[in-house]
Amino acid sequence: AIPIYAAAHTLLGDKQRAVSVMQWWALVPAFLMFAPTWNTLYPLLVTASFALLIAGLKTRRVALRAVLAGLLMSVATFLNFSVLPALLLFGLVTLGYWVIVARHEDDTPSFLFPVMTGVWFGVGLLSIWAVYWLYSGLTPLDLWVETFGAHTELVQRDYLPWLFLHPY
Numbered sequence: 001a002i003p004i005y006a007a008a009h010t011l012l013g014d015k016q017r018a019v020s021v022m023q024w025w026a027l028v029p030a031f032l033m034f035a036p037t038w039n040t041l042y043p044l045l046v047t048a049s050f051a052l053l054i055a056g057l058k059t060r061r062v063a064l065r066a067v068l069a070g071l072l073m074s075v076a077t078f079l080n081f082s083v084l085p086a087l088l089l090f091g092l093v094t095l096g097y098w099v100i101v102a103r104h105e106d107d108t109p110s111f112l113f114p115v116m117t118g119v120w121f122g123v124g125l126l127s128i129w130a131v132y133w134l135y136s137g138l139t140p141l142d143l144w145v146e147t148f149g150a151h152t153e154l155v156q157r158d159y160l161p162w163l164f165l166h167p168y
Helices: 002-012 015-027 029-033 038-059 062-079 085-100 112-136 140-154 160-165
Strands: none
Touching: 002 015, 002 038, 038 062, 038 085, 038 112, 062 085, 062 112, 085 112
C-alpha cells in the first residue's frame, strides 16, 4: 500500500486523495487470494517500481529513478514472468504523462523525454538479467522457453482465455 500511496501522492499532490487511492489495495488479487504465498511480493515490487517511475517523471530527475524502477522490475521479472504485462502499462503511463502533463508545462520536453525515460528504465530492467546471463550463459529467452514448456506440461489449459483473465 505504501508504494501506491507514494505514486498517488506524487501524481495528485493531495494526501487525502492519495489515501483514497491506497485503500483500493485490498482489491489486489494477490492480496485477496494468495496472502500466504510468494505472490504477494510481486505486486509490492511492481507498485514500488511504478512509484519510482512516477516520481522520476514528475520531478524530471528521470535517469536515476527510472534506472531504479527498472532494477526493481528486473528483480520482479527474474522471480516470475507473470509481471511482464506491467511493462506495457509503464510504457503507456510514460507516454500518457508526456502527452497530457509534460508537454503543457513551461519547459516543454520533446518526444525525447519519454524515449530516454524508456531507455533508462530498460538499463535497469536488463541489470539482473545481464548479470545472470554472464554468470550462467542462459538468456531470458532460454528461461522463457523452458518456463512455458514446463508450465504447459504442468497445467493443461489454453492460454488464450488466461490472457484476458490474468490481468484481473
